[in-house]
Amino acid sequence: MKVGVLGARGRVGTAVCLAVGEQDDLELVAEVDAGDALEQLVESGAEAVVDFTHPDVVMENLRFCIEHGIHAVVGTTGFDDARWDQLRGWLAEAPGTGVLVAPNFSIGAVLMMRFAAEAAPYFESVEIVELHHPDKADAPSGTAARTAALVAAARRAAGSGPIPDATTSALEGARGAEVEGIRVHGLRIRGLVAHQEVILGGPGETLTIRHDSLDRVSFTPGVLLGLRRIREFPGLTVGLEPFLDLD
Amino acid sequence: MKVGVLGARGRVGTAVCLAVGEQDDLELVAEVDAGDALEQLVESGAEAVVDFTHPDVVMENLRFCIEHGIHAVVGTTGFDDARWDQLRGWLAEAPGTGVLVAPNFSIGAVLMMRFAAEAAPYFESVEIVELHHPDKADAPSGTAARTAALVAAARRAAGSGPIPDATTSALEGARGAEVEGIRVHGLRIRGLVAHQEVILGGPGETLTIRHDSLDRVSFTPGVLLGLRRIREFPGLTVGLEPFLDLD
Amino acid sequence: MKVGVLGARGRVGTAVCLAVGEQDDLELVAEVDAGDALEQLVESGAEAVVDFTHPDVVMENLRFCIEHGIHAVVGTTGFDDARWDQLRGWLAEAPGTGVLVAPNFSIGAVLMMRFAAEAAPYFESVEIVELHHPDKADAPSGTAARTAALVAAARRAAGSGPIPDATTSALEGARGAEVEGIRVHGLRIRGLVAHQEVILGGPGETLTIRHDSLDRVSFTPGVLLGLRRIREFPGLTVGLEPFLDLD
Amino acid sequence: MKVGVLGARGRVGTAVCLAVGEQDDLELVAEVDAGDALEQLVESGAEAVVDFTHPDVVMENLRFCIEHGIHAVVGTTGFDDARWDQLRGWLAEAPGTGVLVAPNFSIGAVLMMRFAAEAAPYFESVEIVELHHPDKADAPSGTAARTAALVAAARRAAGSGPIPDATTSALEGARGAEVEGIRVHGLRIRGLVAHQEVILGGPGETLTIRHDSLDRVSFTPGVLLGLRRIREFPGLTVGLEPFLDLD
Numbered sequence: 001m002k003v004g005v006l007g008a009r010g011r012v013g014t015a016v017c018l019a020v021g022e023q024d025d026l027e028l029v030a031e032v033d034a035g036d037a038l039e040q041l042v043e044s045g046a047e048a049v050v051d052f053t054h055p056d057v058v059m060e061n062l063r064f065c066i067e068h069g070i071h072a073v074v075g076t077t078g079f080d081d082a083r084w085d086q087l088r089g090w091l092a093e094a095p096g097t098g099v100l101v102a103p104n105f106s107i108g109a110v111l112m113m114r115f116a117a118e119a120a121p122y123f124e125s126v127e128i129v130e131l132h133h134p135d136k137a138d139a140p141s142g143t144a145a146r147t148a149a150l151v152a153a154a155r156r157a158a159g160s161g162p163i164p165d166a167t168t169s170a171l172e173g174a175r176g177a178e179v180e181g182i183r184v185h186g187l188r189i190r191g192l193v194a195h196q197e198v199i200l201g202g203p204g205e206t207l208t209i210r211h212d213s214l215d216r217v218s219f220t221p222g223v224l225l226g227l228r229r230i231r232e233f234p235g236l237t238v239g240l241e242p243f244l245d246l247d
Numbered sequence: 248m249k250v251g252v253l254g255a256r257g258r259v260g261t262a263v264c265l266a267v268g269e270q271d272d273l274e275l276v277a278e279v280d281a282g283d284a285l286e287q288l289v290e291s292g293a294e295a296v297v298d299f300t301h302p303d304v305v306m307e308n309l310r311f312c313i314e315h316g317i318h319a320v321v322g323t324t325g326f327d328d329a330r331w332d333q334l335r336g337w338l339a340e341a342p343g344t345g346v347l348v349a350p351n352f353s354i355g356a357v358l359m360m361r362f363a364a365e366a367a368p369y370f371e372s373v374e375i376v377e378l379h380h381p382d383k384a385d386a387p388s389g390t391a392a393r394t395a396a397l398v399a400a401a402r403r404a405a406g407s408g409p410i411p412d413a414t415t416s417a418l419e420g421a422r423g424a425e426v427e428g429i430r431v432h433g434l435r436i437r438g439l440v441a442h443q444e445v446i447l448g449g450p451g452e453t454l455t456i457r458h459d460s461l462d463r464v465s466f467t468p469g470v471l472l473g474l475r476r477i478r479e480f481p482g483l484t485v486g487l488e489p490f491l492d493l494d
Numbered sequence: 495m496k497v498g499v500l501g502a503r504g505r506v507g508t509a510v511c512l513a514v515g516e517q518d519d520l521e522l523v524a525e526v527d528a529g530d531a532l533e534q535l536v537e538s539g540a541e542a543v544v545d546f547t548h549p550d551v552v553m554e555n556l557r558f559c560i561e562h563g564i565h566a567v568v569g570t571t572g573f574d575d576a577r578w579d580q581l582r583g584w585l586a587e588a589p590g591t592g593v594l595v596a597p598n599f600s601i602g603a604v605l606m607m608r609f610a611a612e613a614a615p616y617f618e619s620v621e622i623v624e625l626h627h628p629d630k631a632d633a634p635s636g637t638a639a640r641t642a643a644l645v646a647a648a649r650r651a652a653g654s655g656p657i658p659d660a661t662t663s664a665l666e667g668a669r670g671a672e673v674e675g676i677r678v679h680g681l682r683i684r685g686l687v688a689h690q691e692v693i694l695g696g697p698g699e700t701l702t703i704r705h706d707s708l709d710r711v712s713f714t715p716g717v718l719l720g721l722r723r724i725r726e727f728p729g730l731t732v733g734l735e736p737f738l739d740l741d
Numbered sequence: 742m743k744v745g746v747l748g749a750r751g752r753v754g755t756a757v758c759l760a761v762g763e764q765d766d767l768e769l770v771a772e773v774d775a776g777d778a779l780e781q782l783v784e785s786g787a788e789a790v791v792d793f794t795h796p797d798v799v800m801e802n803l804r805f806c807i808e809h810g811i812h813a814v815v816g817t818t819g820f821d822d823a824r825w826d827q828l829r830g831w832l833a834e835a836p837g838t839g840v841l842v843a844p845n846f847s848i849g850a851v852l853m854m855r856f857a858a859e860a861a862p863y864f865e866s867v868e869i870v871e872l873h874h875p876d877k878a879d880a881p882s883g884t885a886a887r888t889a890a891l892v893a894a895a896r897r898a899a900g901s902g903p904i905p906d907a908t909t910s911a912l913e914g915a916r917g918a919e920v921e922g923i924r925v926h927g928l929r930i931r932g933l934v935a936h937q938e939v940i941l942g943g944p945g946e947t948l949t950i951r952h953d954s955l956d957r958v959s960f961t962p963g964v965l966l967g968l969r970r971i972r973e974f975p976g977l978t979v980g981l982e983p984f985l986d987l988d
Binding site: 370371372373374376378381382383384385386387410411412413414415416417418419420421422423424425426430431432433434435436437438439446447448449450451452453 | 864866872877878880904905906909910911912914915916918924925926927928929930931933941942944
């Protein structure tokens with residue numbers, strides 16, 4: 001498959017170019033960055049692109065790709081309902097073309113969320129601990145909040161009862177934040193990168209699902225998976241999970 | 248549902264009686280142990296039994312139950328191909344009756360194995376660490392060996408390549424045992440009960456699935472789940488996994 | 495050494511009697527409980543006692559022991575400054591007699607606190623996570639609060655700067671409780687017993703000290719250590735740490 | 742303090758230059774690499790050097806420094822008894838000058854080893870798990886083998902009994918390698934960097950000391966500590982531990 005990379009000289013784009021170049025079944029045919037003409041993609045015969053660019057330009061990029069029947073694997077952020085509608089509209093007129101937009105290309109993070117939600121109905125208790133470097137501005141992390149929401153939804157769907165907690169006397173903050181009824185704790189420690197643990201417990205046993213992201217290259221296997229399977233997913237796909245064969 | 252317990256005065260049976268007695272939707276109607284007549288089950292109107300007895304008597308118990316249309320949830324060991332055939336033969340003539348035989352009723356252990364196998368094709372590396380009290384006679388544990396076999400099968404089915412390992416100089420045993428190509432490490436530490444960790448890794452990230460069994464009551468939620476759903480599973484079911492709604 | 499146990503029929507006392515009885519170098523000579531005469535201790539020749547009784551009776555027990563030159567290893571709670579003064583007064587008149595009062599006889603917990611405090615000055619960041627069963631009423635745990643105080647004191651003594659934290663946007667409670675400037679997070683999960691993790695971090699590395707208490711027998715090695723070394727510690731000792739040869 | 746760096750253009754040396762340059766109390770006055778004259782150190786008034794060079798040149802570097810009364814903090818390898826003797830001989834004639842040679846400048850690793858050895862006599866069981874990326878050639882790691890030796894020595898000094906292990910049936914390698922009687926397990930997982938866990942256990946409790954090295958900058962705090970305290974340690978010091986105020 002011939003692949004073009006948009007944002008090819010950015011930090012992530014550079015890593016994507018490198019990773020695509022190392023694969024036997026993928027060929028890097030176009031490296032496009034700000035100021036370069038999108039026509040390069042057509043001229044080079046790109047069948048799919050990877051877009052890690054900027055919210056300001058991603059819609060223009062995608063319109064061009066969809067018009068030319070080029071699949072897209074997108075890690076750029078800034079999508080909202082208006083943009084989803086726009087994308088779906090464009091894709092309706094390009095029936096064989098696929099666009100995958102994912103907030104997180106780390107397969108480990110996607111599986112952690114999936115497994116946590118699947119397991120949640122079978123345990124009385126569940127809490128989330130996320131651990132990051134101390135330069136992070138928000139707490140809890142977006143991934144932790146998203147995990148909590150998925151876990152809470154799975155418990156609601158299964159009719160799970162309230163999570164037991166006999167705490168009657170607590171220092172403020174000792175029991176963490178509450179996201180849709182799920183307790184979430186955020187640690188900020190120098191030396192860490194990005195880590196999360198979901199701990200589920202029932203009588204006499206606990207199940208812990210932990211994801212450690214130690215290096216930013218962790219998104220490459222997810223991007224490569226997206227490229228390899230994008231043809232099987234015409235239309236818009238949000239999130240990497242459908243590309244994983246979890247049944 | 249009216250429930251009878253076979254092996255009711257054994258350690259596990261006692262715990263099962265207690266747990267069943269605490270449920271609103273289950274009624275404990277018969278506690279049978281060695282020397283007691285199985286007819287008690289019929290007289291008390293038991294719709295299902297739990298059997299934690301002994302390989303010597305379990306087949307007799309099950310024949311009686313199946314003949315009387317009583318479902319059975321079985322944690323007794325010692326089944327082999329001949330016994331499975333026998334059970335299937337009996338059940339063929341009792342079409343509405345279900346028998347669940349599970350080597351492990353811990354939902355956490357079942358989910359750990361399931362998630363490890365599901366995740367395995369998406370990571371280059373996977374190893375298993377099991378940790379138990381030092382009075383255990385075998386290493387690795389049966390659960391670790393079974394997890395390794397499931398992980399290896401999932402990798403084979405996905406066409407995964409060999410697990411990377413550049414070790415050229417090692418002390419004997421330093422890299423653990425190999426079970427179907429998967430490295431397994433067994434620790435024996437005073438104070439521990441039964442614990443297992445499956446560590447999967449790819450570029451820049453790891454996913455760890457850990458099960459801690461801290462108390463033998465960990466089998467009760469699985470037994471209760473078995474009772475509540477046994478009617479939906481006529482015939483023979485081996486292993487608790489089908490009773491969990493994992494799709 | 496001849497040992498008497500006060501509170502011998504309580505849960506802890508029973509375990510102490512059992513443990514003392516199993517040692518070659520200790521002899522269980524008196525099992526005293528409510529209603530029994532303390533004179534038993536003298537008659538049986540007890541050289542030391544273990545007291546896990548009640549705040550209402552412990553002072554009376556200790557007065558008797560000190561008067562009769564019997565050493566005491568005490569796990570009973572409820573001491574305050576007035577009681578410490580009283581004890582020191584009695585002991586001043588019994589110069590060879592030792593009394594050890596410890597809030598925690600778990601050697602693992604004592605070492606965790608000690609190591610956390612020793613390491614704290616060498617790392618920019620430190621946070622504490624404590625994990626307990628959900629029937630616990632207070633958060634954070636007493637051990638976590640004590641660890642935080644010790645860590646904070648060690649950092650102050652070393653002139654450590656503030657712990658880095660760039661959080662500007664947080665859900666309430668997401669960053670835990672603050673105990674003397676140290677962040678403490680409390681989890682309540684069914685299936686857990688009592689666990690604590692101290693995570694310290696500097697550029698590119700973290701050091702984690704974790705204590706898992708899985709069974710209440712974890713106090714016995716500390717009690718036995720107290721008995722074996724009490725003769726070397728005449729007067730009042732508060733806390734088990736001096737009995738550990740940490741230099 | 743005026744600091745020179747030897748091997749200043751190597752990977753580690755570059756990081757050291759950067760770190761020294763960021764400190765208020767240290768001044769980077771000389772960056773020396775292969776081909777540069779050592780006289781630069783004298784001309785620039787360097788009071789101490791950091792040497793991360795090569796076994797072939799380190800002795801020459803140290804002879805020069807000691808002759809000129811310049812302290813040295815050394816991470817270069819390749820020392821043997823003959824070299825230690827040589828160093829001690831030179832230092833005997835330069836009484837105020839200090840040389841610190843350390844195999845590991847990670848404070849976390851040094852503390853992990855220290856704490857493991859201190860705790861070892863108080864627990865029945867101890868095992869070591871080291872986890873590294875799969876491109877590592879040897880197993881177990883040097884740090885794990887060194888930890889095992891320290892733990893074994895501490896147990897011998899305390900007269901500890903044998904570690905309990907009832908294993909009678911084991912797959913080859915399942916119980917790890919044995920280093921001076923201590924079981925050591927090596928994992929090789931893509932995505933990991935360098936990690937080690939020492940697990941100690943007694944009745945009902947475990948104590949785990951874990952070090953995670955996530956980035957090579959983890960040596961810089963140890964090097965800076967070495968520089969700041971080298972004046973207090975005239976003569977030869979091997980290993981960073983004495984520079985840590987552990988009492």
